[in-house]
Amino acid sequence: MVTREQAIARAESYFDAGDFKRDLARLVAFETESQTPDQRAELGRYLDEAARPLLEGLGFSCEVWDNPDPRGGPLLFGERIEDPAFETVLTYGHGDVIRAQTDQWRDGLHPFRLVEEDGRLYGRGTADNKGQHLINLQALAAVLAERGSLGFNVKVLLEMSEETGSPGLAALCRSKRDRLAADVLIASDGPRLQPDTPTLFMGARGGVNFDLIVEKRAGAHHSGNWGGLLADPATILAHALASIVDARGAILVPEWRPASLTDEIRAALKDLPVVLDGAPEIDPDWGEPGLTPAERVFGWNSFAVLAMTSGVPDAPVNAISGTARAHCQLRYVVGTDPDDILPALRRHLDARGFAGVEIRPADRAFFRATRLDPDHPWVRFVAGSVADTAGRRPHVLPNLGGSLPNDTFAEVLGLPTVWVPHSYRGCSQHAPNEHVVAATCRDALRLMTGLWWDVGARSATAAS
Incomplete structure (x- = not known):
């Protein structure tokens, strides 16, 4: 009789034999930069040449779906329906990556070539998100190889536009709601709180990016001749921000x-x-007074000025600039009305004499805030399975501090959502030298194999 332990051992052997590293290297080699128009063909090639063969080898039937939004790339849908009476899990990943930033990687590394060094696997997409969905699919393979079946139904959705805000994802899920129907979303993205301890999160903070702009006049004017006579846009903008x-x-x-x-x-x-x-040392006196650090980053909203300019900072001259601009961001939690974020700011600025400060929304859409009760039955089930495999309780977050398209699954498809991340916060996921910790990947393969095994046992019990 095959056992859970045998399936986990198979997953360990897959990693220890170097097969995980080999497979991840192949995925990383696809230059799937969704923010780079010249790489658009690479998005479809990743699905056709990498993801689809992997899923079909696991007995999935697959379709590539065109994105209803012309800004977005294609999506791959795969399903393995073993018994309509079984529970169905929807899992998700994205094969697109952030800009390569090739010239900023340190010597010996390259974004599209996997390099192992000091227990880390370097390459663009290792953490975000190729390595994470590879782990989940290979954990399914380990269960299939031992049990001969999963014992539950699985649907897989891989998109190629997450790094540009997932254009078209929500619209596609509305139009394909019946095809994507499931009992739960279990997926992986984002970081663990600590690399050696499993983490679960059930939602994410939302995000809104916008520019604040003060335009007073065309061109700059000599500060000696005009200082004291012309309003300084940078000063006005600084007070608006304050x-x-x-x-x-x-x-x-x-x-x-x-x-x-x-x-x-x-x-x-x-x-x-x-x-x-x-990682950077946190500033204990920054942010909302009276909150713990965890409450500030996971339970509260945060505002940041991501970039700010007036004049030519690298080559200043004695002139009063005609314009000033700040690119700003609000990360927000459930309980904040997303449709009122910018209107509320408009009212706030107007009431304080800053009617001349323009608010210009960013072109890129961000995801909306979501959160599932940490006491939800699916959360308790996943946490219990992970704890059984890890031998310790996972960290359980109501929501991630960052943003991802969980709102589509929670609100459009109406699913409980549980994320089990396989990276860590120091992985440089949107920066040069992106990497994953090899030991964390091996641990994640064990955890996900145990989890998929337990879902199958649960589903079979429920169907009997």
Whole structure:
């Protein structure tokens, strides 16, 4: 009689024999930069030449779906239906990657060539997200090889436009709602809180990017001849920004201050680690007063000025610039009305004398905030399975601090959503030198094999 332990051992052997590294190297070699128009053909090639053969080898029937939004790339849908009476899991991943930034990688590394060094696997997409969905699919393979079947139904959706905001994903899921029907989404993206401890999260903060612009006149004018006579756009913009957050970064726009940090959410966040060796030291006096670091990053909203310019900072001259611009971002949690974020800012600025500050939404759409109750039955089930394999309790987050398209699965498809990330916060996922920790990948293969095994046992029991 085959056992859960045998399936996990098979997954371990897959990693230890070097097969995971080999397969990941092949995926990384596809230059799937969705932000680079010249690489658009590579998006479809990844699905046709890498993802589809892998899924069909596991007994999935597959289709490539055109994206209803011309800005987005194609999507691959695969399904393995073993018994209509079984529970169905939808899993998700994305094969597109952020810009390569090739000339910024350190010597010896290249974004589209996998390199192993000091227990790390370097390459664009290793963490975000090729390595993560490869782990989940190979864990399915380990269960199939031992049990001969999964014991549950699986649907897979791989998109190629996540790094550009998943254009078309929500529309496609609305039109394909019946094909994508499932009992739960179990997927992997984002980081663990610590590389050696499993993490679960059930949603994500949303994000809104926008420019604040002050345009007073065309061109710049000599500061000696005109200083004291011409309004300085940079000074006006600085004061407008200071009305949005105070000197320690606490939010001053009333509608941006959520009421969703309940006692239950505080309890779920209690004692969760946010400090990471080798990462930047956090500033204890930054952000909303009275909140713990975990509450500030997972339970509250944060405002940031991502870029700011007036004049020519690298070559300043004695002239008053005619314009100033700041590119800003609000990361927000459930409990913030996404449709009122920018209108609320408009009201706030107008009431403080900054009617001349333009608010210009960013072209790229961001994902909306989502959160599932940490006490949901599917969360308890996944956490229990992960704990059984790991021998310790996972960190359980109500939502990730970053953003991903969970709103499509939670709101459009109406699914409970549980994410089991396989990376860590120091992975440089949107920067040069992106990598995963090899030991974390091996551990993740074990956890996901155990989880898929347990889903099959659960589903068979429920169907009997």
